[in-house]
Amino acid sequence: MRLTLRVWRQPAPNAEGRLVTYTADDVTPDMSFLEMLDVVNEGLTEKGESPIAFDHDCREGICGSCGMMINGVAHGPMKATTTCQLHMRSFKDGDTLTIEPWRAAAFPVIRDLCVDRSAFDRIIQAGGYVSVATGNAPDGNTLPVAKGDAEAAMDAAACIGCGACVAACPNGSASLFTAAKLSHLSHLPQGQPERYRRALMMVAQMDEESFGNCTWFGECQEACPKDVSIDEIARMNRDFWMASLFERDEKVSTGTG
Amino acid sequence: MELRSNIPSGPLQQKWDKHRFEMKLVNPANKRKYHVLVVGSGLAGASAAATLSELGYHVSCFCFQDSPRRAHSIAAQGGINAAKNYQNDGDSVWRLFYDTVKGGDFRSREANVYRLAQLSVNIIDQCVAQGVPFAREYGGLLTNRSFGGAQVSRTFYARGQTGQQLLLGAYQALEKEIAKGGVTMFPRTEMLDLVVVNGRARGIVVRDLVTGAITPHMGHAVVLATGGYGNVFYLSTNARGSNATAIWRAHKRGALFANPCFTQIHPTCIPQSGHYQSKLTLMSESLRNDGRVWVPRQKGDARGPGQIPEEERDYYLERKYPSFGNLSPRDIASRAAKEVCDEGRGVGPGGLGVYLDFADAIRRLGEDTIRERYGNLFEMYERITDENPYRVPMRIYPAVHYTMGGLWVDYNLMSTIPGLHVLGEANFSDHGANRLGASALMQGLADGYFVIPYTIGHYLASTPLEPVAPDAPELRDAVRNVENMGQQLLGIRGKRTVQSFHRELGKIMWEHCGMARNAAGLEEALRLIPAVREEFWKNVTVPGSGAELNQSLEHAGRVADFLELAELMCRDALHREESCGGHFRTEHETPDGEAQRDDSRFAYVAAWEYQANGAAPVLHKEALQFENVHLATRSYK
Numbered sequence: 001m002r003l004t005l006r007v008w009r010q011p012a013p014n015a016e017g018r019l020v021t022y023t024a025d026d027v028t029p030d031m032s033f034l035e036m037l038d039v040v041n042e043g044l045t046e047k048g049e050s051p052i053a054f055d056h057d058c059r060e061g062i063c064g065s066c067g068m069m070i071n072g073v074a075h076g077p078m079k080a081t082t083t084c085q086l087h088m089r090s091f092k093d094g095d096t097l098t099i100e101p102w103r104a105a106a107f108p109v110i111r112d113l114c115v116d117r118s119a120f121d122r123i124i125q126a127g128g129y130v131s132v133a134t135g136n137a138p139d140g141n142t143l144p145v146a147k148g149d150a151e152a153a154m155d156a157a158a159c160i161g162c163g164a165c166v167a168a169c170p171n172g173s174a175s176l177f178t179a180a181k182l183s184h185l186s187h188l189p190q191g192q193p194e195r196y197r198r199a200l201m202m203v204a205q206m207d208e209e210s211f212g213n214c215t216w217f218g219e220c221q222e223a224c225p226k227d228v229s230i231d232e233i234a235r236m237n238r239d240f241w242m243a244s245l246f247e248r249d250e251k252v253s254t255g256t257g
Numbered sequence: 258m259e260l261r262s263n264i265p266s267g268p269l270q271q272k273w274d275k276h277r278f279e280m281k282l283v284n285p286a287n288k289r290k291y292h293v294l295v296v297g298s299g300l301a302g303a304s305a306a307a308t309l310s311e312l313g314y315h316v317s318c319f320c321f322q323d324s325p326r327r328a329h330s331i332a333a334q335g336g337i338n339a340a341k342n343y344q345n346d347g348d349s350v351w352r353l354f355y356d357t358v359k360g361g362d363f364r365s366r367e368a369n370v371y372r373l374a375q376l377s378v379n380i381i382d383q384c385v386a387q388g389v390p391f392a393r394e395y396g397g398l399l400t401n402r403s404f405g406g407a408q409v410s411r412t413f414y415a416r417g418q419t420g421q422q423l424l425l426g427a428y429q430a431l432e433k434e435i436a437k438g439g440v441t442m443f444p445r446t447e448m449l450d451l452v453v454v455n456g457r458a459r460g461i462v463v464r465d466l467v468t469g470a471i472t473p474h475m476g477h478a479v480v481l482a483t484g485g486y487g488n489v490f491y492l493s494t495n496a497r498g499s500n501a502t503a504i505w506r507a508h509k510r511g512a513l514f515a516n517p518c519f520t521q522i523h524p525t526c527i528p529q530s531g532h533y534q535s536k537l538t539l540m541s542e543s544l545r546n547d548g549r550v551w552v553p554r555q556k557g558d559a560r561g562p563g564q565i566p567e568e569e570r571d572y573y574l575e576r577k578y579p580s581f582g583n584l585s586p587r588d589i590a591s592r593a594a595k596e597v598c599d600e601g602r603g604v605g606p607g608g609l610g611v612y613l614d615f616a617d618a619i620r621r622l623g624e625d626t627i628r629e630r631y632g633n634l635f636e637m638y639e640r641i642t643d644e645n646p647y648r649v650p651m652r653i654y655p656a657v658h659y660t661m662g663g664l665w666v667d668y669n670l671m672s673t674i675p676g677l678h679v680l681g682e683a684n685f686s687d688h689g690a691n692r693l694g695a696s697a698l699m700q701g702l703a704d705g706y707f708v709i710p711y712t713i714g715h716y717l718a719s720t721p722l723e724p725v726a727p728d729a730p731e732l733r734d735a736v737r738n739v740e741n742m743g744q745q746l747l748g749i750r751g752k753r754t755v756q757s758f759h760r761e762l763g764k765i766m767w768e769h770c771g772m773a774r775n776a777a778g779l780e781e782a783l784r785l786i787p788a789v790r791e792e793f794w795k796n797v798t799v800p801g802s803g804a805e806l807n808q809s810l811e812h813a814g815r816v817a818d819f820l821e822l823a824e825l826m827c828r829d830a831l832h833r834e835e836s837c838g839g840h841f842r843t844e845h846e847t848p849d850g851e852a853q854r855d856d857s858r859f860a861y862v863a864a865w866e867y868q869a870n871g872a873a874p875v876l877h878k879e880a881l882q883f884e885n886v887h888l889a890t891r892s893y894k
Contacts, residue, residue, distance in 0.1 A: 060539075062420075063328075087640065114806065118323070118444070121444075129433045154422075
């Protein structure tokens, strides 16, 4: 296959960026999208040009490093798939692909397709954990967890923090990311003591970053490579409002519901 | 140099308890006066950084990824072992210890492994308390699966994403400590040298991968938790960024490198599809619980798997190892796959593959049960190969997965440079010549949560550490060293890409230092590698400058280190004239093709000391004492 690529090139955070056209020759259907870019980069490097910078690491869809807009779609055309797991069989000979970084106010471009997603780490810092220090834990079987709750927690915990939800959202909202962590922990008994405080803190941090608000477009769940459901946002909103109505989190009744 | 393992005296079962009491403590009020530098944020690094901060130490943590949550521990699929005996099937700390020593083919330290088995139970408790969503039974209790190399079910898991969930637990604990101010996090930052002052590790030199700034960070102790060096083979299941630079540069500053040739080839990976291949993807070993491995009986059988009748299939693992069958340990299963492919019975492109067939399991348990157990792995397989494993058998082939070798450490996880501690895959300590499945996560977390918090306190409390002047010559020298190397790489402006050198090195290593090795091949590799290295330093091209985000420059530095490490691996493999675990020398096999150990000559840890100016490294030996386990020929038949 031969493809035309229009790739966002931006040498530095504050520099002007623009789309540059390249040709990708000898693309085979079994190549991954990133392997296709590797080949283009090899060619650029041999010519002494600077290769296209993009974040990537595990290349098996779990680390959450990679991500780009491919023809305006986060992670490209295949549903529930990260860019590294997208294969060129999704495209055909002669296609033109426009490849851009995540576009969101909260994710400034560092270079080319690399963006700064540290806002996600700060949301986790605000409360995305169970405050338990090493060494305090009771036996793992002390608290039974209903299978359904464990499965629901796992569904939410599957989030890889790639940022596709933010990039896909017309508002640039981080609601799906934030809700996924809240939901993971609120489904488990270990997450109950801090459940409402956590919702308040994480939502506050989300608002403090440059993310937009959720207006239920639903683009986030379409883009999510791990199929995290928009239902998690409803759950987040309920916990947030419960916590906001009752000023002190201790007063709010807890439960795994 | 005398290698002092510092293994506590006394009965095996009491060593760690006794040691914990004998170690000195740092007074709670004094802990914040100590600054610990933790390099790496995977299971070992994140758990260590978080726990040390909880104790009150001041911690700086560094990772090259954009967030600590992305470290390669995240990709571990199958599970984590613990001797909980929740299944009432005969497990115990002793059995986990025994299985691990035996699985490692009697090339690990008894005392370290026993401690690991003891701590395994605490890890599960800690992770559950953090909210790790382990798989559960309907009654709400934790469930287990079985794994290669064991006859009990002791593996805890979270679907096929166990590494991810454990890492998120450790990452969240780390973020909690960052929020509290105990840990300062430096993402997109790569360690490029170690600063040794008065013989002690006192700092590191790092490059900010966004701005290119090169700066020193000083502290009272350094902890390396930077993972393994499997990417020396170019193609491996490691993340693309995984590298040996931190441990290799520490090695060049005086830390001994132990058993570098002990590498693990994982039997169940997706076969390579083309020359552009950038990495190999692992399919969890847990698949071997329900999948049956086979190849056609006939050489060159070109029929599709469905056309080959049952009697013309060779379920070779079940045939050769009737008691462990498809659950034989990784080294054995990998070699068996290579053997049948070498015989011309491999399947798929190039004949480099064997089938992993779920048809029987689907008939027995139903597709839903199989989907529940392995759904995400099946999806991943289909995405990569465009084949549906519910309908046709998977094709798998071995790939480099883990490195048991690493920097030499004593019982306290301290290297031969005082103050330099090494955790997780980066050290050599617990897995001997072969690691059992679901044990890497266990070791990373045991080291980080439960070992280093004690042993580093002992080091700090018993060592007088003067402040290091900001203009200390050792510090300036390390910074200059890093700056020079960067300038040199950028200045060559040759004709070949970094990637092409890496690929060439990988081929040499896979060919001559891979699944099966022999003297002739290793000697050939030792001729080839220096030539590649020489050409690299004359003809590599690294575009751009050092003062920007420059991924080619990052890669170039890592490949330069792999080009040196590769030679040491071959040297180590050549000197070890026996077969053990993942190290299989074709000259040393039993009449039926199994590994032939030579305990009389090689029951030791080979720890290599770096020599400057291209001189040959010096070998030091730590004799392994087996007081509790009887040295036996490993048999899984």
